[in-house]
Amino acid sequence: MGSGQVTDSSAPFDFRGKHVTVAGLGVSGVPAAKVLHGLGARVTVVNDGDDERARTQAAELETxxxxxxxxxGATLPEGTELIVTAPGWKPDKPLFTAAHEAGVPVWGDVELAWRLRDRDGRKAAPWLAVTGTNGKTTTVQMLASILRAAGLHTAAVGNIGVSLLDAVTGDEEYDVLAVELSSYQLHWAPSLRAHSAAVLNLAPDHLDWHGSMEAYAADKGRIYEGNRVACVYNVADKATEDLVRAADVEEGCRAVGFTLGSPAPSQLGVVEGLLVDRAFVEDRHRNAQELAEVSDVNPPAPHNIANALAAAALARSFGVSAAAVRDGLRAFTPDAHRIAHVADVDGVAYVDDSKATNTHATEASLAAYESIVWIAGGLAKGATFDELVAGAAKRLRGAVLIGADRALIREALARHAPEVPVVDLDRTDTGAMLQAVQEAQRLARPGDTVLLAPACASMDMFTNYNKRGDAFAQAVRELGA
Incomplete structure (x- = not known):
């Protein structure tokens, strides 16, 4: 970020009469422009695209x-005093270079929401924040379910689809917010200071945007800056603990780990089928608090148990009872296409994890089952698959490959799992999914799991991962018809 950026979150910013440029229309730009206009700013929106959707949004704002x-979207409007950018705009865009040279601060919509959270004398709801390469949405939804079970008025907001700006400027007053934050959003949020925050995991992702793994990790680590109560990290992922160590937090803020093993003091973990807390208890060196049973987590796959532990840690940092953790986890229903059981056909389970669009997410998905016929492929986005295949080889009964970059997975299978039978479907039309499921059924044996965990993006064949998962579920239903 440029040296002209404002980082003092306590400094008031009077928007009246200020010339604010909003970079980008869409789900964040339009609400930001409306809020800023309502605060008395002179707002200019710049946008790279000029399609029908953009023109419709522009007409609404111009009224x-x-x-x-x-x-x-490249030229800095004359007289700009502040830029509020959509999170996806890359830091190296000419607009931001010009802003840096002119000493103009750049905020994201999250930074704007943070600045406005206690405007007009309203009580500011604390933020319990979550980031990570995978599992963010599920963890935030679990956290919100736990907070509601504790009787708290809350919402799951941020990168999850509910605008943070709407949450902080609307009429509702919340006790606490469960906030999902992407690395993009954190990059543009220099003064965010959460009550407590978690980094779930770190794996290479969005490196074309950040420029390097180091820059990506640093932006994820921004979530810990200024934490007041707890920095929650993944014991199995040392990089997350390293980010805690590097963070500048408030006096008394604690590092709290979560682990799928038996927890040490100041950790949450698993003991004999129970989720237990040795962090938010009296005399944590001697005592542990039972929170829930592993069977209370839906689904009880290892990576999802880790999500539940992270959500529980954040809730416990806010003083939530053990009973509310249990009740909230029991009440939670995961979104579609996230390791979702579709059906059992002839003794074979069919599971839709179309949301596993990168190798890290797919690794967790494959680890949840013992014997798998794997349906994979799509757009690789520059990923390599050797490590993923090598780690899962012993679990694979077979593989069915679809999509534009399936050859990359086929080659990795040939290197690391040569004994695994592979069906390579040389087609990228949407009807390929029915054939893929039929081929998977042919390879599977009773007790196996046919798992759609593509490790790739979907846009070569489908509009999005939801459509891909829907096609898989429909194909499975046709098997059982």
């Missing part, structure tokens, strides 16, 4: 008196 420049 309010907002200036919109379509097809020109």
């Amino acid at each position: 309010l008196g907002v200036t919109v420049r379509l097809g020109d």
Whole structure:
């Protein structure tokens, strides 16, 4: 970030009459422009695209008196005093270079929400924040379910689809917010200071945006800066603990680990089928508190148990009871396409994890089952598959490959699992999914799991991962018809 950026979150910012440029339309830009206009700012929106959707959004904003420049997201409007950017805009864009040279601060929509959270004398709801390469949405939804079970008024917000700006500027007053934050959002949020925060895991992702793994990790680690009560990290992922060690936190803030093994003091973990807390208890060197049973987690796959432990740690940091953790986990229902059991057909389980769009997520998915017929492939986004295949080889009964970059997975299977039968479907039309499921059924034996965990993006064949998962579920239903 540029040296012109404002980082003092206590400094008031009077928007009246200020010329604020909003970079990007869409799910964050339009609400930001409306909020800023309502605060009295002179707002100009710049947007790279000039398609029908952008023109519709522009027309809506222009009726309010907002200036919109379509097809020109590179030039800094004259007189700009602040930029509020959509999180996906890369830091090396010419607009931000010009802002840096002019000493103009750049905020994201999360930074704007943080600055506005206690405006007009309202009580500011504390933020319990979550980031990580995988598992963010599930963990935040689990956390919100636990907080609701404790009788707290809350919402799951941020990168999860509910605008943080709406949450902090709307009429509802919350006791606490469960906040999902992406690395993009954290990059543009210099003064965020959460009550407590968790980094679930770190694996290479979005490196084209961040420029390097080091920069990606540093942006994830921003979530710990200024934490007041707890920095929650993954004991099995040392990089997350390293980020805690590097963070500048408030006096008294504690490092709290979560582990699938037996927890040490200041950790949450698993003992004989129970989720237990040795962090938020009296005399944590001698005592542990039972929170829930592993069977209370839906589904009880290892990576999802880790999500539940992280959510429990954040809730416990806020003073939530053990009973509320249990009740909240029992009440939680995961979103579709996240390791979702579709059906059993002839003794074979069919599981949809279409959301596993990268190798890290797929590694966790494959680890949840003992004998797997794996349906994989799509757009690799520059990923390599050797480590993934080598780690899962012993679990694979067979593999069915689809999509544009399936050859990369086929080659990794040939190197690291040559005995595993592979069906390579040389087609990228949407009907390929039915054939893939039929081929998987042919390879499977009773007791196996046919697992859609593509390790790739979907856009070569489907609009998004949801459509891909829907196609898989429909194909499974046709098997059982």
